[in-house]
Amino acid sequence: MRPLPLALALLIAPLASALAETCSTSTLVSPTYAFARWCGEPPAEGTLRLGRRDGRQLDYASVPLSIFREVVRAPHVDRYVRTEIQPRFAAPAAPRGQAAPPG
Structure with a gap:
């Protein structure tokens, strides 16, 4: 038996879960956007992914x-993305097979 590695694993597990990335996804009511997904380690900033109805995905x-929460609550998602997200947050280059973000 190896009690030391087990004890060490039991001590490390809560630390690892405390540092684990959190993701939250919501369906959007929008003619352009289907969903919003935020992944990060709160309270730090994370990545916002917006899934478009045409199949493209935009990452910011x-x-x-808090911005993810605003996107979910916004009555006009398209306008909110255009006026609040696109000017303030950098969208990385589009991966292969996806078009670059409109802008």
């Missing part, structure tokens, strides 16, 4: 969780 880096 260094987005606070």
Whole structure:
């Protein structure tokens, strides 16, 4: 038996889960956007992914969780993305097979 590795694992497990990335996804009521997903380690900033109804996905880096919450609550998601997200947050280059973000 190896009690030391087991004891060490039991001590490390809560630390690892405390540092685990959190993701939250919501369906959007919008003619352009189908969903919003935020992943990060609160309270730090994370990545906001917006899934478009045409299949493309747009990622925005260094987005606070509060912005994700605003996207979900916004009555006009398209306008909110155009006026609040696109000007403030950098969208990385589009991966292969996806178009670059409109802008």
